[in-house]
Amino acid sequence: GGIITQTPKFLIGQEGQKLTLKCQQNFNHDTMYWYRQDSGKGLRLIYYSITENDLQKGDLSEGYDASREKKSSFSLTVTSAQKNEMAVFLCASTIGGDTEVFFGKGTRLTVV
Amino acid sequence: TQTVSQSDAHVTVFEGDSVELRCNYSYGGSIYLSWYIQHHGHGLQFLLKYYSGNPVVQGVNGFEAEFSKSDSSFHLRKASVHWSDSAVYFCAACTGYQNFYFGKGTSLTVIP
Numbered sequence: 001g002g003i004i005t006q007t008p009k010f011l012i013g014q015e016g017q018k019l020t021l022k023c024q025q026n027f028n029h030d031t032m033y034w035y036r037q038d039s040g041k042g043l044r045l046i047y048y049s050i051t052e053n054d055l056q057k058g059d060l061s062e063g064y065d066a067s068r069e070k071k072s073s074f075s076l077t078v079t080s081a082q083k084n085e086m087a088v089f090l091c092a093s094t095i096g097g098d099t100e101v102f103f104g105k106g107t108r109l110t111v112v
Numbered sequence: 113t114q115t116v117s118q119s120d121a122h123v124t125v126f127e128g129d130s131v132e133l134r135c136n137y138s139y140g141g142s143i144y145l146s147w148y149i150q151h152h153g154h155g156l157q158f159l160l161k162y163y164s165g166n167p168v169v170q171g172v173n174g175f176e177a178e179f180s181k182s183d184s185s186f187h188l189r190k191a192s193v194h195w196s197d198s199a200v201y202f203c204a205a206c207t208g209y210q211n212f213y214f215g216k217g218t219s220l221t222v223i224p
Contacts, residue, residue: 004155031210033212035214040121040216041216042118042202042214042215042216042217043156043202043214044214045211045212045213048210048211050210056211058211090155090156092156094210096210099161100146100158100161101146101148101156101158101204101212102158103148103155103156103157104155105154105155106155
């Protein structure tokens with residue numbers, strides 16, 4: 001079996017700071033995702049990537065950048081951290097659209 | 113665009129009761145539907161999926177879901193719940209562009 005590893009598990013940053021969240025998967029999956037999970041609001045898609053060097057914007061991409069330099073890794077950058085975006089960020093991957101999505105355990109972002 | 117709605121934010125039942133968690137979607141074309149479970153402090157885990165064929169699909173731990181095109185629904189059911197089923201359940205839809213949309217989640221509490 002494979003695993004999705006998200007680092008760090010907890011991230012504390014200052015308002016206005018640029019912060020990077022990292023994700024690695026060893027499933028050899030083509031497609032990777034970044035979701036933001038706010039309490040009571042479910043998961044909202046920030047970015048996804050269907051292959052190395054591909055990037056697709058989700059509904060919540062403003063204020064974020066992403067990078068897929070290798071098939072196994074997908075990083076997310078918060079360009080200027082704001083207090084209203086404290087949430088859990090979930091990385092996920094899948095082989096294709098009609099198959100199971102595998103999730104990491106999340107990175108909890110706190111902005112002070 | 114497509115949306116996924118889960119009408120119940122919270123559901124509370126007693127151990128041994130049956131439960132149905134509701135999911136409705138809005139999309140006119142072919143759609144891939146799935147359910148995920150999230151225990152507190154963990155990432156999401158796949159329960160079951162539907163794309164075509166028999167509208168009733170079986171998942172892990174006694175869960176099943178039924179697809180209804182006429183109702184645009186994919187409700188999750190379990191005949192007899194256990195206290196360990198207490199978790200947040202997410203319905204998800206994908207239209208083939210590998211962009212998964214998730215509902216806001218239903219928090220299930222099972223009283224022993």
